[in-house]
Structures are given as structure tokens and as C-alpha cells.
């Protein structure tokens with residue numbers, strides 16, 4: 001039960017007291033939690049903060065540009081932008097098992113992050129966007145997806161390897177409090193209220209082997225879906241919405257010709273806790289518009305389907 005402006009000041013003072021004159025590194029993902037940590041730390045310690053943003057080639061359309069725009073250009077945060085697309089794609093080549101893909105993406109992230117951190121010998125702290133539910137989750141089960149999620153997002157093991165102290169300024173906050181804090185710190189509403197995005201990104205939304213050309217098609221289809229959801233005022237009524245690339249070809253017609261191209265599935269769910277979820281009953285007119293736009297604008301996709309599976313028995317992601 002606290003008041004936000006006071007909380008902001010308290011949080012800032014606490015960080016200053018903890019960190020003193022030392023330097024801090026933060027892995028900025030573009031997600032809500034790490035974004036709020038970046039804004040808070042920048043406010044508290046300014047130039048003592050360096051963020052590392054790793055583009056793994058599996059981000060959403062223009063995501064890297066948006067992160068650089070918001071943090072580096074608008075707020076003046078020091079952000080090192082690493083384009084590691086080639087490295088991630090190289091290691092994912094020929095790999096189609098979902099858990100194997102997750103492991104590779106997590107491992108390569110640690111690799112890239114570590115290499116960047118070693119270029120900052122003055123850093124003494126590693127900041128992470130751990131929030132209260134993460135703390136509870138990791139106190140419980142040591143296996144299963146909850147742990148996988150946490151270990152990717154919050155790069156477990158890194159502080160020890162890098163010999164850094166851990167700074168977790170959101171540790172006591174629930175998600176809605178993190179969002180309020182983000183708004184109080186001046187972050188854009190679209191960033192603070194963005195749907196969650198899994199650590200492995202499009203890597204688990206391209207079924208089977210991940211390829212850069214598939215990721216490029218998927219990014220464009222996904223962006224159209226999200227644009228139209230926002231335009232129809234459905235974005236905030238869904239908990240998560242995205243496109244999935246199916247590496248399956250089907251026949252279509254275009255003009256006088258026959259096409260033989262890939263399929264995209266649309267997924268939109270409503271949920272309180274992401275443990276169970278309902279598929280969103282989006283208006284047919286909205287689905288129709290999204291489908292038309294994807295097929296007309298994204299050459300390489302000639303069929304769009306809508307996923308009407310609940311969780312359980314399906315999961316929210318397809319892998």
C-alpha cells in the first residue's frame with residue numbers, strides 16, 4: 001500500500017545507497033521488467049549504468065530500433081547494441097527440437113552478454129528485472145517451464161562467472177506495480193503495457209528449424225496482426241497475441257497463377273495467470289482483415305489460420 005511518487009524516490013535512494021559510485025551492467029531485453037529497471041537506474045545513477053541489448057535475430061519487427069530510440073536517444077541511457085543474429089542463426093541451423101532450441105538461445109545469450117560485460121572491467125553490479133512472482137517461483141519448483149523461463153530472462157549463473165553483485169530493484173513488486181512504476185518514470189504506455197514476449201522470441205514461434213528467411217516473414221505477419229489488433233482496440237483486451245510460422249506449404253491462387261507457399265497461424269489468448277487461457281473471440285471482420293493484409297503484403301505466405309485451442313490442453317506458445 002504505497003504512493004507512487006514516494007515509491008519512486010524511495011527506490012532511487014535505495015539504489016544510490018546500495019551502489020554508491022560503482023558501475024552497473026543491465027541486460028535490456030525490451031520487455032517490461034528490464035525496461036523499468038533501466039529507467040529507474042538511469043534516474044538513480046545516470047552514467048554509472050551501461051545496458052547491453054542483444055539482438056538475437058528473433059525479435060519482433062523494429063524492436064531493436066524501438067529499444068534504441070526509447071532508451072539511447074530519448075532518455076540518453078548508455079546502451080550497447082549487439083547484433084548477434086548470425087551467431088544465433090548459425091547455432092540454430094539444423095536444430096528442430098523445441099527444448100534444444102531454447103537451450104541454444106539461452107546459452108548463446110549468456111555467451112554474448114558475458115563477452116560484452118568483460119569489456120566493462122569497472123562494473124561491479126549486474127542488475128536484473130526480477131520481480132516478486134519470480135522470487136516466489138524460484139523458491140518452489142526447480143524444474144519445468146517456470147524455471148526455464150526464469151533462467152533465461154534472469155540469466156542465472158552470470159553474476160558468479162562475472163564476479164558481479166546482484167542488483168534487483170523490482171524484487172518486491174508485482175507486475176502491476178512494476179507497470180505503475182514504469183509510467184511514473186515516464187516510459188511510454190505501449191512499452192509498459194506490452195504483451196509478454198518469451199525469452200527465446202520467434203525461435204519458438206517458428207516451428208521446427210529456425211531460419212532467417214522464416215523469421216523475416218513471421219516478423220512482418222506478426223506486425224500486421226498487432227497493428228490491426230491495436231487499431232480495433234483489441235490489443236488491451238487480449239493477454240498475448242502473436243503469429244506463428246508453420247513450415248508447411250499449401251496451394252493457393254493469385255491472379256492467373258498458382259502459389260505454393262507457407263502458412264501462418266494467429267494466436268490470441270485471454271488469461272489471468274498464463275497457467276490456463278482461453279482463445280480470444282476476436283471479431284471475424286478483424287480476423288478477415290488481418291488475413292487479407294498478411295496474404296497481400298507478405299509474399300511467401302498464402303494462408304492464414306486462427307488457433308482456437310484453449311490451455312489446457314494446448315499451451316499458449318506452439319512450442
Ligand code: XMP
Nearest residue numbers: 102149152196197198199200274315316317
Ligand atoms: P505456454 O506456452 O507454456 O506459455 O502456455 C506460458 C507463458 O510463458 C511464456 N513462455 C516463455 N517465456 N521463455 C520465456 O521467457 C520461454 O521459454 C517461454 N515459453 C513460454 C509464454 O509466452 C506465455 O506467456
